[in-house]
Amino acid sequence: MIRISTKTxxxxxxxxxxxxxxxxxxxxxxxxKAEKIPFDYLEKIVxxxxxxxxxxxxxxxHGGYFLARSPSKVKTGEIVRVLEGREGLVSCIADKNGxxxxxxxxxxxxxxxxxxxxxxxxxxxxxxxxxxNLIAK
Amino acid sequence: MIRISTKTxxxxxxxxxxxxxxxxxxxxxxxxKAEKIPFDYLEKIVxxxxxxxxxxxxxxxHGGYFLARSPSKVKTGEIVRVLEGREGLVSCIADKNGxxxxxxxxxxxxxxxxxxxxxxxxxxxxxxxxxxNLIAK
DNA sequence: TTAAAACCGACTATTATTGTCGGTTTTAGT
DNA sequence: ACTAAAACCGACAATAATAGTCGGTTTTAA
Numbered sequence: 001m002i003r004i005s006t007k008t009x010x011x012x013x014x015x016x017x018x019x020x021x022x023x024x025x026x027x028x029x030x031x032x033k034a035e036k037i038p039f040d041y042l043e044k045i046v047x048x049x050x051x052x053x054x055x056x057x058x059x060x061x062h063g064g065y066f067l068a069r070s071p072s073k074v075k076t077g078e079i080v081r082v083l084e085g086r087e088g089l090v091s092c093i094a095d096k097n098g099x100x101x102x103x104x105x106x107x108x109x110x111x112x113x114x115x116x117x118x119x120x121x122x123x124x125x126x127x128x129x130x131x132x133n134l135i136a137k
Numbered sequence: 138m139i140r141i142s143t144k145t146x147x148x149x150x151x152x153x154x155x156x157x158x159x160x161x162x163x164x165x166x167x168x169x170k171a172e173k174i175p176f177d178y179l180e181k182i183v184x185x186x187x188x189x190x191x192x193x194x195x196x197x198x199h200g201g202y203f204l205a206r207s208p209s210k211v212k213t214g215e216i217v218r219v220l221e222g223r224e225g226l227v228s229c230i231a232d233k234n235g236x237x238x239x240x241x242x243x244x245x246x247x248x249x250x251x252x253x254x255x256x257x258x259x260x261x262x263x264x265x266x267x268x269x270n271l272i273a274k
Numbered sequence: 275t276t277a278a279a280a281c282c283g284a285c286t287a288t289t290a291t292t293g294t295c296g297g298t299t300t301t302a303g304t
Numbered sequence: 305a306c307t308a309a310a311a312c313c314g315a316c317a318a319t320a321a322t323a324g325t326c327g328g329t330t331t332t333a334a
Contacts, residue, residue: 001218002139002259004227004252005322012248027279041324047281060332061278076251081138090141110271111149114213115141121262122139125255134247142291164310178293184312197301198309 008083010037011045015079018055019071019131025057025064045083052082071135077126089119145220147174148182152216155192156208156268162194162201182220189219208272214263226256 013035018026028046032039046065049055056068067074092112150172155163165183169176183202186192193205204211229249 001221001224001226001256002141003223003225004139006228007323009227009229009248009252012251013246016247029279038324040326043281044324050280057280058332059280059330061276062333063279063331065280084138086138086140088138088140090146091143092146109150110153110274111146113274114149114266114271115146117266118259118262119138122255122259125258129251129254134251137247137250144292166310175293177295180312181293187311194311195301196299196311198307199302200300200310202311 004080005084007041007045008080010035010042011049011083012076012079013037014042014046015049015054015067015074015131016134018065018067019074019135022067022071025062025066027064030064049079049082052078054078054082067131070132072130072132074131075127076129076131076134077123080126089122090115141217142221144178144182145217147172147179148186148220149213149216150174151179151183152186152191152204152211152268153271155202155204156211156272159204159208162199162203164201167201186216186219189215191215191219204268207269209267209269211268212264213266213268213271214260217263226259227252 014031014037017031017035028039028043031037031046032042035042037045046055050057050065054068054074055065057063057065090112092109092115151168151174154168154172165176165180168174168183169179172179174182183192187194187202191205191211192202194200194202227249229246229252
């Protein structure tokens with residue numbers, strides 16, 4: 001089966017943690033311990049998410065991270081998109097620096113529309129679930 | 138976005154080619170040329186598909202490959218599963234030599250069920266489309 | 275002033291992907 | 305029987321992506 005990178009899994013876990021603790025700012029140390037994610041790697045991941053605007057940070061002592069919006073306003077699809085990077089389930093679908101290896105068939109290719117359809121269905125699934133849904137159960 | 142490997146893309150294209158030419162046996166040379174897939178790589182891919190039983194081969198001169206079933210009986214999900222290998226969208230979901238890196242949280246993890254849900258939705262999409270559907274349009 | 279935190283860029287190790295190569299075996303046609 | 309075309313096979317190699325590490329700088333509350 002197609003794999004989700006552990007980066008994305010870590011990232012989602014971190015986001016869920018922030019959603020569960022949305023009253024306070026959470027330090028990387030805290031998240032890293034609670035979720036058993038390597039500290040330095042987590043930093044890179046969270047910094048990436050922060051740049052996307054999904055979370056915000058407070059620097060200095062007693063600093064940390066917190067959600068930029070309420071958990072019910074954060075779709076899991078947004079998180080996955082930020083961390084998985086590249087656009088397109090297959091390389092011949094659009095680019096946004098997922099690098100488009102131009103398929104030599106393009107026009108005639110019967111599979112392109114198919115992959116597009118799968119991609120849409122996947123995105124639909126991801127966008128139908130929010131962080132609030134995840135912490136609800 | 139999550140990526141489908143080019144191996145799987147090649148494999149699907151090859152299968153579509155066989156579906157379009159289901160009257161005859163098609164040689165790798167022929168498929169490779171028509172679909173612009175590196176010959177040696179294609180061989181590896183097709184050999185893998187053959188072992189799964191989705192296609193059959195005839196050896197020797199005038200040999201080649203052909204579908205083991207009618208295109209309407211071959212779900213795209215089967216092809217993807219064979220080529221993508223590993224089970225589970227995330228590593229903590231089952232193993233079948235996708236190698237399970239055991240998640241230290243397991244029980245408490247709120248995200249596992251989520252990934253499972255996404256995986257199901259993806260499989261459903263893939264299993265709802267057959268080779269016949271692809272060549273129909 | 276100090277300690278705890280975010281922030282940053284470069285580096286490294288490991289693994290997966292995408293091929294390539296050199297050969298063997300099988301088979302139809304001559 | 306010989307030849308050419310094909311499948312079949314295992315090992316190798318190059319590249320890219322992933323996962324993780326490291327050494328520092330900057331900011332801020334106490």
